[in-house]
Amino acid sequence: MSIDWFDGKEFTSNFATKRVLIWTPLFQHWADKPIKVLEVGSYEGSSAVFFARFFPNAEITCVDTFWNSYEILFDKNIAEFGDRIEKVKGSGIGALDRFKDERRRFQLIYLDGGKSRDHALGLALLAWPMLASNGIMMWDDYNWGSNAKPEQRPHDGIDAFLALHRGEYRIRYSGAQMIIQKLTRQQLAKAEAQAKTAKVRSSSSRAPANNGQLQLDGSLLAGLRGVWSGSISLSRKAIKRALSSTR
Numbered sequence: 001m002s003i004d005w006f007d008g009k010e011f012t013s014n015f016a017t018k019r020v021l022i023w024t025p026l027f028q029h030w031a032d033k034p035i036k037v038l039e040v041g042s043y044e045g046s047s048a049v050f051f052a053r054f055f056p057n058a059e060i061t062c063v064d065t066f067w068n069s070y071e072i073l074f075d076k077n078i079a080e081f082g083d084r085i086e087k088v089k090g091s092g093i094g095a096l097d098r099f100k101d102e103r104r105r106f107q108l109i110y111l112d113g114g115k116s117r118d119h120a121l122g123l124a125l126l127a128w129p130m131l132a133s134n135g136i137m138m139w140d141d142y143n144w145g146s147n148a149k150p151e152q153r154p155h156d157g158i159d160a161f162l163a164l165h166r167g168e169y170r171i172r173y174s175g176a177q178m179i180i181q182k183l184t185r186q187q188l189a190k191a192e193a194q195a196k197t198a199k200v201r202s203s204s205s206r207a208p209a210n211n212g213q214l215q216l217d218g219s220l221l222a223g224l225r226g227v228w229s230g231s232i233s234l235s236r237k238a239i240k241r242a243l244s245s246t247r
């Protein structure tokens, strides 16, 4: 019999229910662990309720602008979890910037709010250093909005982040969501050693450097500065490298 993780809760939209089948096998090893979860974009709390019930010993930080009446349902739905759920009202970029200064660490980070291309990249860049070794970071709506303008959907922002940090994670799921797991120090060292060997072997047959460039227009840097709170030093060189890297 399957568990109803949302039993007794009230939602006008339960966004998490369709993700549970993707998540449960990836999270099983943490089920009883006192992990820390960060979520940007909580709406009425369906993903927060799932995390709180699936990880009964976890602490969950939920960041959302809560600009509308959905906050009432969020408060009601998370009330039973008491201080295991920390509610932070405000923009994702602003909150993550503060968490960075507070040197906070999370095992699981879910980015589900602020979905323009530039927001997606900005949030990911801020969140990544706070993700613990072996931690999981995930985005919703990776393939959403194929008819929308590239700057209005998260896809290219997520891809730019993935290109920028290539070699530091492994992809655990790619589809409606993008889910990656940060490599441990040992895994990184092994991957770097393997990459060096592969480079020596393939140096004579390398593909042209501009093969399959990321399709991002030049407004990304300006957009990123627009969503950024300004207190983090952003490496323009690193972003440019990500934008022009091969896939």
Ligand SMILES: C[S@@+](CC[C@H](N)C(=O)[O-])C[C@H]1O[C@@H](n2cnc3c(N)ncnc32)[C@H](O)[C@@H]1O
Binding pocket: 014, 015, 016, 040, 041, 042, 043, 044, 045, 046, 047, 048, 063, 064, 065, 066, 067, 090, 091, 092, 093, 112, 113, 114, 115, 119
């Ligand atoms: C799709 S809903 C999140 C759904 C939720 N994770 C769930 O599974 O139930 C997106 C949420 O992101 C929030 N949001 C949008 N832009 C944001 C931003 N810049 N900072 C923080 N939250 C934001 C919205 O207010 C909305 O509640």
